[in-house]
Amino acid sequence: xxxxxxxxxxxxxxxxxxxxxxxxxxxxxxxxxxxxxxxxxxxxxxxxxxxxxxxxxxxxxxxxxxxxxxxxxxxxxxxxxxxxxxxxxxxxxxxxxxxxxxxxxxxxxxxxxxxxxxxxxxxxxxxxxxxxxxxxxxxxxxxxxxxxxxxxxxxxxxxxxxxxxxxxxxxxxxxxxxxxxxxxxxxxxxxxxxxxxxxxxxxxxxxxxxxxxxxxxxxxxxxxxxxxxxxxxxxxxxxxxxxx
Numbered sequence: 001x002x003x004x005x006x007x008x009x010x011x012x013x014x015x016x017x018x019x020x021x022x023x024x025x026x027x028x029x030x031x032x033x034x035x036x037x038x039x040x041x042x043x044x045x046x047x048x049x050x051x052x053x054x055x056x057x058x059x060x061x062x063x064x065x066x067x068x069x070x071x072x073x074x075x076x077x078x079x080x081x082x083x084x085x086x087x088x089x090x091x092x093x094x095x096x097x098x099x100x101x102x103x104x105x106x107x108x109x110x111x112x113x114x115x116x117x118x119x120x121x122x123x124x125x126x127x128x129x130x131x132x133x134x135x136x137x138x139x140x141x142x143x144x145x146x147x148x149x150x151x152x153x154x155x156x157x158x159x160x161x162x163x164x165x166x167x168x169x170x171x172x173x174x175x176x177x178x179x180x181x182x183x184x185x186x187x188x189x190x191x192x193x194x195x196x197x198x199x200x201x202x203x204x205x206x207x208x209x210x211x212x213x214x215x216x217x218x219x220x221x222x223x224x225x226x227x228x229x230x231x232x233x234x235x236x237x238x239x240x241x242x243x244x
Contacts, residue, residue: 001055001078001095003048008089009037019108019212019239020144022049024060025086040064041087048078053108054124055093057084077124101181101238109181109214110140114234116227127231129220136220138231142212142239151184151208158204159188166192174206181238182207182214203228207237214239 003015015033017023024031024047027038035041042061049056055078059066067085068076078084080095103111105121112127119129126139145154155174162169172189179185185207194200205216214237218228 001050001080001093003084003091004094006083006090006092008035008087010035010089014094017048017050017055019050019053019142022047026060027087035087035089038087038089041089045086046084048084051108053106055079061086100240101236103236107140108142109209109212109237109239110142110216111181111236111238112138112231112234113236114230116230119227119231126216129227136218136227138216138218138228140214140216140237142214142237145208145211145213151186151206151213154213155186155188155206158206162190162192166190168193177205179205179207179216179232180236182209184208185237205232205235209237210239212239 001017003017005011005013015023023033024044025033025035026044027035027041028043030044042063045061046066047058047060057066057068057076057078059074064087065072068078069083078093080093082093084091099106101111103113104115105112105127107124107126110126115121115127119127122128126137128135128137145151152174159171162171170191174186174188177185177187185205188204188206189201191199191201200219202217202219207214207216216235218231
């Protein structure tokens with residue numbers, strides 16, 4: 001995503017945000033991006049972040065506040081064409097170019113081309129299905145693969161976390177999986193006790209693409225298994241490689 005300064009002392013400047021970035025704005029060096037020429041901007045005024053394809057603003061100014069499309073808000077999910085006013089500076093949100101891998105539902109690098117009957121999209125999260133006391137879901141997140149780590153080593157860390165946090169966990173050894181767009185993918189299955197003694201199973205596909213790990217987490221009752229098969233069949237994980 002791009003923030004273009006439409007009005008103010010630095011008009012015309014563009015600020016690029018990549019997946020995983022958080023950038024703060026203000027009048028002093030307490031902010032990452034400094035607007036010393038704008039006396040109406042607070043020392044630390046607001047921040048924007050880009051995570052899992054969702055572009056979000058958080059206000060820090062208790063004096064002047066931050067306006068999104070003319071309305072004072074504390075936080076907001078931003079879309080291309082939105083405006084942010086902070087002090088005497090106005091920013092305009094410019095969206096990324098069209099994704100080369102179109103999908104019915106997109107969450108960052110994850111694309112979902114099959115949405116089973118009874119399921120719906122959750123903006124910036126994935127898919128969900130209402131089902132009584134339990135809600136089946138398929139959610140996608142991503143983060144850079146730590147330097148020097150293999151995908152199996154990354155999953156090993158997640159397994160140890162699961163063992164420490166879940167009740168009576170049963171964890172199957174990761175097995176190879178197919179995921180369109182990825183260079184490597186592994187399936188992890190974890191079962192544990194939930195409230196009321198119900199045994200629940202969670203399936204996670206870890207996909208590696210261009211140095212980024214995408215995690216597709218599928219949870220819910222066994223009755224949703226066929227839906228999960230369809231969701232995985234239509235899923236993909238594409239991260240364009242950024243030239244060095």
